Every structure is written in C-alpha cells, then in structure tokens.
Amino acid sequence: MNKFPxxxxxxxPFCHRRCFYCDFAVIPLGNKIESLHGNGSNTIKEYLIFLNxxxxxxxxxxxxxxxxxxxxxxxxxxxxxxxxxxxxxxQNYGIDYGAEIxxxxxxxxxxxxxxxxxxxxxxxxxxxxxxxxxNQILEQAGRRHCCQDVxxxxxxxxxxYEYGLIKSWSLDLIQNLPISGFKEWQEDLxxxxxxxxxxxxxxxLNVEPGTVFKKLVDLGKLSLLNDDESFKxxxxxxxxxxxxxxxxxxxxxxxxxxxxxxxNRVYWKGLGWWGFGQGSTSSPWGDKFTRxxxxxxxxxxxxNQCEIKLDYSLENQNNIYSELDxxxxxxxxxxxxxxxxxxxxxxxxxxxxxxxxxxxxxxEWEKFLESGLLIKNGNRFFLSNPQGMELSNQIxxxxxxxxxxxx
Ligand code: SF4
Numbered sequence: 001m002n003k004f005p006x007x008x009x010x011x012x013p014f015c016h017r018r019c020f021y022c023d024f025a026v027i028p029l030g031n032k033i034e035s036l037h038g039n040g041s042n043t044i045k046e047y048l049i050f051l052n053x054x055x056x057x058x059x060x061x062x063x064x065x066x067x068x069x070x071x072x073x074x075x076x077x078x079x080x081x082x083x084x085x086x087x088x089x090x091q092n093y094g095i096d097y098g099a100e101i102x103x104x105x106x107x108x109x110x111x112x113x114x115x116x117x118x119x120x121x122x123x124x125x126x127x128x129x130x131x132x133x134x135n136q137i138l139e140q141a142g143r144r145h146c147c148q149d150v151x152x153x154x155x156x157x158x159x160x161y162e163y164g165l166i167k168s169w170s171l172d173l174i175q176n177l178p179i180s181g182f183k184e185w186q187e188d189l190x191x192x193x194x195x196x197x198x199x200x201x202x203x204x205l206n207v208e209p210g211t212v213f214k215k216l217v218d219l220g221k222l223s224l225l226n227d228d229e230s231f232k233x234x235x236x237x238x239x240x241x242x243x244x245x246x247x248x249x250x251x252x253x254x255x256x257x258x259x260x261x262x263x264n265r266v267y268w269k270g271l272g273w274w275g276f277g278q279g280s281t282s283s284p285w286g287d288k289f290t291r292x293x294x295x296x297x298x299x300x301x302x303x304n305q306c307e308i309k310l311d312y313s314l315e316n317q318n319n320i321y322s323e324l325d326x327x328x329x330x331x332x333x334x335x336x337x338x339x340x341x342x343x344x345x346x347x348x349x350x351x352x353x354x355x356x357x358x359x360x361x362x363x364e365w366e367k368f369l370e371s372g373l374l375i376k377n378g379n380r381f382f383l384s385n386p387q388g389m390e391l392s393n394q395i396x397x398x399x400x401x402x403x404x405x406x407x
Contacts, residue, residue, distance in 0.1 A: 004062035005284045007266045008093075010051070010085065011277030012074040014044060016109065020142035020212035021174075021205060025279025025293040026072050031144075047278070047295070048081060050302045054276050055088055057305055063094035066263035067101045069123075075105040079117025086122040100125055100167065100262045107149035112156045119165050125261075127170040127201070128153055133191040137180050142212060154195040161198070168259045170199035175233055176225045177205050178213075185233045189240050198259035202237055203252050204230070231390060238386035251333045251389050268330045325403040329396055337375075337382025357406045364398040 015026045029041060067089060069082070077085075082103065089095055102125040103118055110118075118126075130150045132138050138146060157169045171192050175185065192200060207213045207224065216222035225233070238248065246254035250268065253261065266273050275282030278298040281290040292298045324347055331338035340361065344354050365381070368374035373388040374381055374395060383389045 003272075003285075004060055005272040005274050006062065006064055006096075007066040007263055007271070007273040008055075008064050008068070008089065009263075009273060009275045009277075009280055009282070010055075010067065010069045011275070011280035012069060012071040012077060013047070013278045014076045015071065015073045015106075016076070016144050018142070018212075020140075020216075021177075021207065023208040023211050024072070027295065029076070044077065044081070048085075050299050051085075051277050052088060054302045054305065056092060057302075058093075058274065061093040063096050064089060065096045065099050066266060067095070067099065068263040069101075069103040070127075071104055073106045073109050073129075074103050075110040075114065075118075079114055079121050082118050082123065083121035090122075095122075102127055102261070102263055104129060105153065106145065107153040108145035110153075112152075115156050115160060116165075119160060124167045125169060126157055126166065127172060127199075128157060128197075129172050130154070130192070131172065131174045132177060132180065132184075133188050134180070134184055137177050137184060137188075140179060141174070141177050151191075154192075154197070157197075158195050168198045170201055170261070171195065171197035172201045172203070175202050175204050175237060176230045178222055178224060180233070181225065181229060182232050182236065186236060186240075189237065193240070193244050199253070199255040199261065200241065200246060201253050204234075234390045235386055238389075247335070248385050248389065249335045251383075251392060268334055270327050270330060325400060328399055332381075332383060332392065332395065332399075335382065335385075337380050339379045340381055341379045353406075357402075360406060361399070361402050364402050365395070368395050368398070 011025070013025055013027050014029050015022075016031050017028045018026060027043070029043060067086070069085070074082070086095075086101065095101070101123050103123045104127045105115075105118075106129045115126075128150075130153070131141065131143055133147045133150050135147050154171065157166070160166050161169055173188060173192060180188070205213075205224070207217055213222060217224065241248070241254045245256060247257070248254050249260050250264070253264070255261075272284045272286075273282060274284055275289075275291070278291060278295060279293040281288055283289070292301050324343060327343055328338055328340070331343070340358065344358050347354065349357070365374055368388075369376060372384055373391055375384050375388070383392055383395065388395070
C-alpha cells in the first residue's frame with residue numbers, strides 16, 4: 001500500500017477585504033490589486049515564490065489524486081499563476097489521471113475568460129463562495145460581491161459543466177446569517193437550485209472571537225437568529241435539497257450522485273494529506289501541523305524547513321493517522337457514520353480496556369439512540385437527518401466527555 005499522501009491542500013491567503021464573520025488566516029489586499037488580467041501584486045508574487053519553495057521541499061513526492069486550492073480567495077490569482085502552480089505539482093509529484101483538482105472562487109473576483117483560463121490550467125472542479133443571493137444580507141456580512149455577481153458566476157459555471165469542461169462544481173452558502181430568516185433563506189435556496197449545482201455546501205454561521213460580528217454582537221448591535229429560527233432554516237434546507245435530488249453525505253455537504261468532494265473525504269476519513277501555504281494545516285503521517293499565520297513568520301519557517309526537509313516524520317509512517325476521538329468526530333459527520341467496534345479494535349488496547357471504553361460510550365449514547373438523534377444499524381452508528389445532524393454537537397460533547405474519562 002502506498003502510504004505517501006495522495007492529496008494536497010494549497011492555501012492562497014489573499015482576499016480583497018475581510019468579511020465580517022471571517023477569522024481565517026487571510027491578508028486583505030484592498031480593491032486595487034491587479035487581479036483581473038494582470039500579473040498580480042508584488043505581495044502575491046513574493047508569496048508564490050515561498051509557496052513554490054515549500055512545495056518543492058518535500059523529499060518523497062508521490063503522484064496526487066486530489067489537489068484543493070483554497071483560501072482566502074484563490075481567484076485573486078490569474079490563470080497563468082494557477083497554471084504554474086498546477087504544473088509545479090505535475091512536474092514534481094505527478095498528478096493521477098482523473099485526479100480531482102478543485103479551486104475556490106469568489107464572485108466578482110473572476111470573469112468568464114478567467115474561468116476558462118483556470119480550466120485550461122487544469123482545474124476541473126470549482127467551489128463558489130456565494131454565501132447568499134440577497135444584497136442586503138451580503139452587505140451586512142461584509143461581502144464584496146452582490147447578487148448579480150453570484151448569478152453571473154453560477155451561470156458561467158453551469159455552462160462550463162454542461163459543456164463537459166469541468167467534472168463538477170459546488171455552490172457554498174452560509175445558513176443563519178443576520179436577517180436571513182425563513183423567507184430570505186428559502187429564496188436563497190430556491191435561487192441556488194435554479195442553477196442545479198451538482199454539489200452544495202451549507203455552513204452554519206459561527207460568530208468567532210476577533211471578528212467584526214463578534215464585536216457587534218458584544219455591543220448589542222447585531223442580532224442573530226434564535227435556536228428555533230435556526231432550526232426551521234435547517235429543516236427547510238434538508239427537505240428542499242432532499243426533494244431536489246441531493247444526498248446529505250456530510251453534515252454540511254449535499255451532492256448529486258457521484259459528486260461528493262473526494263478531497264474533503266480524505267480529511268473526514270483521517271487519511272494523510274500535504275498542506276502548503278501560510279496558515280495551512282498538513283497531516284502527512286498522523287500529527288497535524290499548522291504553518292505560521294503571519295507572512296513574515298511563514299517565510300522564515302519555509303526557509304528553515306527547506307533545510308531540514310519537511311517530511312522528516314517519514315519514520316513515523318506506520319502511526320495511526322489520528323486519535324480515536326477525532327476519528328469518531330469526523331466519521332460522525334458522514335452519512336455512513338462509524339463502526340465503533342472496528343475503530344476501538346484498531347486502538348491496540350487490551351481486551352479489558354476496549355470493553356470498558358466501549359460500554360462507557362454506549363452508555364453515553366443510550367439517550368441519543370432512544371431520542372432518535374443517533375441510529376444504530378448493525379455495527380454502524382450514524383446521525384439521523386435532519387434532527388441528529390442539526391444537534392450533532394450534543395452527541396460530540398458526550399463523546400469528548402467519554403474520551404476524557406477513559407484517558
Ligand atoms: S472571502 Fe472568504 S476567506 Fe476572504 S475574508 Fe471573506 S470569508 Fe474570509
């Protein structure tokens with residue numbers, strides 16, 4: 001079995017400006033950077049030099065079956081820069097025939113010519129950060145684009161998909177943004193469905209420390225949806241997408257058959273991946289490692305790492321990829337859930353410890369099985385849809401308590 005990671009995540013940390021809910025490792029460059037048809041700003045060019053160095057510094061390179069260029073706003077880069085990046089992997093790692101190569105794009109940061117340029121460069125799957133079609137909601141969230149930009153981007157992607165130029169595309173929305181009540185959310189979902197995206201990601205709004213939203217909430221100047229309103233939105237999402245032929249294959253992800261994100265499944269299954277770029281996380285053999293989030297620290301780190309070679313941890317390649325609690329947490333997000341008996345048996349614990357741990361967990365989960373949030377089928381446990389998936393936190397908290405107890 002080839003134990004070298006077959007997937008790579010590349011982080012492009014630039015955005016035009018920071019959205020009000022975002023706490024990612026991003027560098028806001030303002031609206032004036034040359035992005036469309038230009039060569040990009042010097043900041044971007046300099047970053048790409050370090051990114052290339054980091055990508056090349058891996059000693060044991062192996063052909064990739066998925067590449068994901070995320071951000072930030074990767075579509076701030078021009079097609080030539082994306083082409084160079086993909087060529088770097090092609091020439092130094094190799095890319096499998098049929099590999100999934102995804103790029104995140106933001107409305108208003110690319111046009112249709114750019115889209116064809118990205119496709120020509122080798123991108124065969126796009127993830128569009130639409131978030132909403134409602135101008136007022138977009139403005140309140142600090143997004144730079146408007147509804148018309150989202151509609152244009154969707155129309156270009158739909159056309160490219162129908163022409164057979166890309167394998168798939170995803171539309172990303174945020175559920176429960178301020179003022180996105182039932183009626184507004186229904187309109188957002190219905191507008192999304194008009195474009196028949198083969199994949200839809202729907203993330204719940206989280207108000208993170210350090211964001212504009214958090215400050216406004218603390219000052220009492222931003223009201224969020226209450227639990228009932230959020231649950232009604234979630235129920236609507238689940239029923240409308242199900243009726244439109246989508247399968248909820250992960251808590252936040254819906255797709256038509258054959259359009260699940262292969263790259264994301266690598267994370268959810270706890271398999272190894274390379275991560276490149278400022279603030280990105282990699283987990284080639286087990287332990288996770290996050291790169292510095294600040295430019296100057298990242299550049300210094302790349303320079304040092306290039307000397308010691310990043311895959312020094314090859315010696316540990318027989319490690320179990322991730323801790324049991326993380327495996328359960330990630331596996332439970334998936335429609336198929338987990339086989340807890342198998343996961344525990346892979347722990348190299350003695351029989352007594354395995355049995356005690358299993359019994360304690362089953363005890364924790366009894367009430368969820370009774371209330372129907374959790375379903376057991378043979379040896380598999382999975383969340384019911386939509387109730388279990390919407391209230392998954394309760395189940396995960398019980399799992400973390402169990403993990404603390406047995407350790
Ligand atoms: S575009 Fe995305 S990554 Fe950039 S600031 Fe907005 S939410 Fe964050």
